[in-house]
Amino acid sequence: MPLDEFEFSVLKTIQTHHLIFPGHKVLVALSGGMDSMSLLNILLKLRQKLNCEIFAAHLNHMIRENAIRDEQFVYSYCKKAGVKIFVERFDVPKFCADRKIGIEEGARAARYTFLNRIAHENGIDLIALAHNLNDLVETILYRIVRGTGLSGIVCMKLKDENKIRPLLYFKREQIEAYIKRNNIPYVQDETNFNLKYSRNYIRHRIVPALKLLNSDLENAFSQVHFSGMMLENHVKRLIKKYSERIFRCGKRIIFDSKDMDEFEIIELVKYCAGQMNVDLNYRQIQLVVSKLNENSWSIDLSEDIAIKKGFDFFSIEKKCKFMNILKVGKPGVYKFNDWTFELSSEVKSNEYVFIHDQGGVCIRKRKAGEKIAGVKMKDMMIDSKIPAFLRDEMPVVCTIDRIIWVPYVYVDRCFKERKEDSLVLNLLQNPYSCILELRKDERRKMV
Amino acid sequence: MPLDEFEFSVLKTIQTHHLIFPGHKVLVALSGGMDSMSLLNILLKLRQKLNCEIFAAHLNHMIRENAIRDEQFVYSYCKKAGVKIFVERFDVPKFCADRKIGIEEGARAARYTFLNRIAHENGIDLIALAHNLNDLVETILYRIVRGTGLSGIVCMKLKDENKIRPLLYFKREQIEAYIKRNNIPYVQDETNFNLKYSRNYIRHRIVPALKLLNSDLENAFSQVHFSGMMLENHVKRLIKKYSERIFRCGKRIIFDSKDMDEFEIIELVKYCAGQMNVDLNYRQIQLVVSKLNENSWSIDLSEDIAIKKGFDFFSIEKKCKFMNILKVGKPGVYKFNDWTFELSSEVKSNEYVFIHDQGGVCIRKRKAGEKIAGVKMKDMMIDSKIPAFLRDEMPVVCTIDRIIWVPYVYVDRCFKERKEDSLVLNLLQNPYSCILELRKDERRKMV
Numbered sequence: 001m002p003l004d005e006f007e008f009s010v011l012k013t014i015q016t017h018h019l020i021f022p023g024h025k026v027l028v029a030l031s032g033g034m035d036s037m038s039l040l041n042i043l044l045k046l047r048q049k050l051n052c053e054i055f056a057a058h059l060n061h062m063i064r065e066n067a068i069r070d071e072q073f074v075y076s077y078c079k080k081a082g083v084k085i086f087v088e089r090f091d092v093p094k095f096c097a098d099r100k101i102g103i104e105e106g107a108r109a110a111r112y113t114f115l116n117r118i119a120h121e122n123g124i125d126l127i128a129l130a131h132n133l134n135d136l137v138e139t140i141l142y143r144i145v146r147g148t149g150l151s152g153i154v155c156m157k158l159k160d161e162n163k164i165r166p167l168l169y170f171k172r173e174q175i176e177a178y179i180k181r182n183n184i185p186y187v188q189d190e191t192n193f194n195l196k197y198s199r200n201y202i203r204h205r206i207v208p209a210l211k212l213l214n215s216d217l218e219n220a221f222s223q224v225h226f227s228g229m230m231l232e233n234h235v236k237r238l239i240k241k242y243s244e245r246i247f248r249c250g251k252r253i254i255f256d257s258k259d260m261d262e263f264e265i266i267e268l269v270k271y272c273a274g275q276m277n278v279d280l281n282y283r284q285i286q287l288v289v290s291k292l293n294e295n296s297w298s299i300d301l302s303e304d305i306a307i308k309k310g311f312d313f314f315s316i317e318k319k320c321k322f323m324n325i326l327k328v329g330k331p332g333v334y335k336f337n338d339w340t341f342e343l344s345s346e347v348k349s350n351e352y353v354f355i356h357d358q359g360g361v362c363i364r365k366r367k368a369g370e371k372i373a374g375v376k377m378k379d380m381m382i383d384s385k386i387p388a389f390l391r392d393e394m395p396v397v398c399t400i401d402r403i404i405w406v407p408y409v410y411v412d413r414c415f416k417e418r419k420e421d422s423l424v425l426n427l428l429q430n431p432y433s434c435i436l437e438l439r440k441d442e443r444r445k446m447v
Numbered sequence: 448m449p450l451d452e453f454e455f456s457v458l459k460t461i462q463t464h465h466l467i468f469p470g471h472k473v474l475v476a477l478s479g480g481m482d483s484m485s486l487l488n489i490l491l492k493l494r495q496k497l498n499c500e501i502f503a504a505h506l507n508h509m510i511r512e513n514a515i516r517d518e519q520f521v522y523s524y525c526k527k528a529g530v531k532i533f534v535e536r537f538d539v540p541k542f543c544a545d546r547k548i549g550i551e552e553g554a555r556a557a558r559y560t561f562l563n564r565i566a567h568e569n570g571i572d573l574i575a576l577a578h579n580l581n582d583l584v585e586t587i588l589y590r591i592v593r594g595t596g597l598s599g600i601v602c603m604k605l606k607d608e609n610k611i612r613p614l615l616y617f618k619r620e621q622i623e624a625y626i627k628r629n630n631i632p633y634v635q636d637e638t639n640f641n642l643k644y645s646r647n648y649i650r651h652r653i654v655p656a657l658k659l660l661n662s663d664l665e666n667a668f669s670q671v672h673f674s675g676m677m678l679e680n681h682v683k684r685l686i687k688k689y690s691e692r693i694f695r696c697g698k699r700i701i702f703d704s705k706d707m708d709e710f711e712i713i714e715l716v717k718y719c720a721g722q723m724n725v726d727l728n729y730r731q732i733q734l735v736v737s738k739l740n741e742n743s744w745s746i747d748l749s750e751d752i753a754i755k756k757g758f759d760f761f762s763i764e765k766k767c768k769f770m771n772i773l774k775v776g777k778p779g780v781y782k783f784n785d786w787t788f789e790l791s792s793e794v795k796s797n798e799y800v801f802i803h804d805q806g807g808v809c810i811r812k813r814k815a816g817e818k819i820a821g822v823k824m825k826d827m828m829i830d831s832k833i834p835a836f837l838r839d840e841m842p843v844v845c846t847i848d849r850i851i852w853v854p855y856v857y858v859d860r861c862f863k864e865r866k867e868d869s870l871v872l873n874l875l876q877n878p879y880s881c882i883l884e885l886r887k888d889e890r891r892k893m894v
Contacts, residue, residue: 016737144591144667144668145660145664145667146667147666147670150597150674151674201660202660209652209656210653212648213589213649216594219729220592233709234708234710234711261680261681262681266677
């Protein structure tokens, strides 16, 4: 049978955007509603041309009474059509009650877990979802209105890892007309439970009201979506480009923002916070932006994650306690915060001092207002380009009566010369060397 | 009198965003409505603290009957308050009829012309506009719904050249409360004539409906606006960064897109087209994006502007006729399209050939399918990295029976040696040298 106009348009979309490649196995998420039934029928009609294999999967969420009716409907439809279908039941209400999450959120999670598992177990490449342009408009509207800033705009994508949405740029009315034209049976959809009120409200009240201003509202929103997609790709590329400026050191992710603009810095902050499973909210972003020109600050992002700035460095870090003092006595390895030292008889590193006094030394944090030879330790640290967020963790190596070494900041020359019986305190590992080496040329020369 | 809370918040906004500097003269655009009357009163109260001078300006648009009442109201109010006010009348209906433009568009243009002129004539630094957060929400909604993509989001700014909007982040209800609290008189606003229906529709129908989804709709939209502002600054910085890749050659603006992403290319295309007074619409942007991976193409942007791609170069150009053939006889200067040659007795350029035949030569465009020594001219041009959009303008220098020179592509060695009586054809100027030199290393060596 030749393709009708709608099927042909879907084929064009699949080809232009490279959604399906020859040999692909495609799993249609089949609720039994109009959209997914259309998608299944269209893909079945295109499968020869696309040279792909079509499967279906249906999860009975066990929420609504007629869920069994839907399950039986899609099962027998696929049997008749000769399509292999995977059907499972999952007690979503129980799952959500156990986890204290909303029914929509739980259903969504269960569905995607199910689809991904079926795909994985059966060597299936792609999961085809039946979202249409109206879903897209409604979702963008919902997200903008609820307050997600620009990031809310990129909510559904034609292709998103193993998920494809071949109907995303088609209107609901086109799909309905296709269903009618071809006498395709369907059931009422079972999705969007909790969101139902908002969704239906947007669909039946807001969208028609907006259409009085622009009857082609869908087109207006696909513009926004299209710009949003390009922007998202740009941000991905930006982060890739700047990846060599991102350092993972212990409990921190630090990046060097030198010469970046506001937009770039905020995207990097969001990316690094994301790596720590934190989403910044709008107030936090505004706060960070308002402080971009200030030198040293700290903002809590969550109970245990903070963002700190020092010079051009931003550190997104887990809060934790620092060590205050560590006694160094016998030869051996010593850990002070993230710094590793070894006291031994040999020089084993580029960074070391000789310990003449068998009375031993200690490694401690700096003290408030502390001075070395009349110069404030704080000023020495500033001159040495130690970011503020590192200063309280820096190891200060002392004998009983004097500071002999603060790596990258100060060293007492007397302790750079070997004496008889001297031991060597080697700095073996320092997770911040990447940061501290970076600005070496800018450091004021120490006397 | 001490500042009240609202006045203090406005002061903070002015200070945080550096809207007004000491010594500035500020002109309040005073319609007489609630917003502008508030703004005037607040600025008068802050003028000592800000150390600035306040003026007012009112344009009677001569549209509504009570325009005269408004004019008299603001005039006498300012007289009483001791504020210098500039009042003028302008026949907007006639102006719009003459120009066949909408009344809102015409009123807006007339108003801004008036305000800028008054500012210029009186050495005034800033024009203060009274737009509020609700205006912002309504404008963003209107623009997204009407279809402007992301660029619609950045519609009003706190500071935009000489315009400032100190009330932009305050809600209408805050302004109303301020007016009431202080018994400030006002008239009904005279703006938004044609837009009135849409404006009022959004204000009274759409916004209240959306507020059922999120009562703090203003905050949600200020997030979008905030992200949009950062993005706009990022784009400005991007264009500045890439400015050395943008070349103005004759009727063309060409940029080198090597290693740019889609987003960056589209922003540069929009920028360059903007320099030629063309705004790309959504369809055109989509078309350009869909062809980014193709090598050579041309798309009309308007009646007389086209965008063309050749290799990594994009050319935004005025359409015009090319010269087909030019006879070169006596010594002198010859112009062929944008290329300048001189026939003389001396070598005056790095690029030249000797003309031995007094019968003269001609410069012409290439012919379809033309070959030189068995090799297609087209292939030679491709190998020489001549972008497709330049190929039909390239000068082909011929004697009566052969091609002797195609700059950057081919030269017949016989004509590189001087003979007795030879004249020299020098290439004096070539507007595309910047482009053609750029890829010199990539050009395949010609025999």
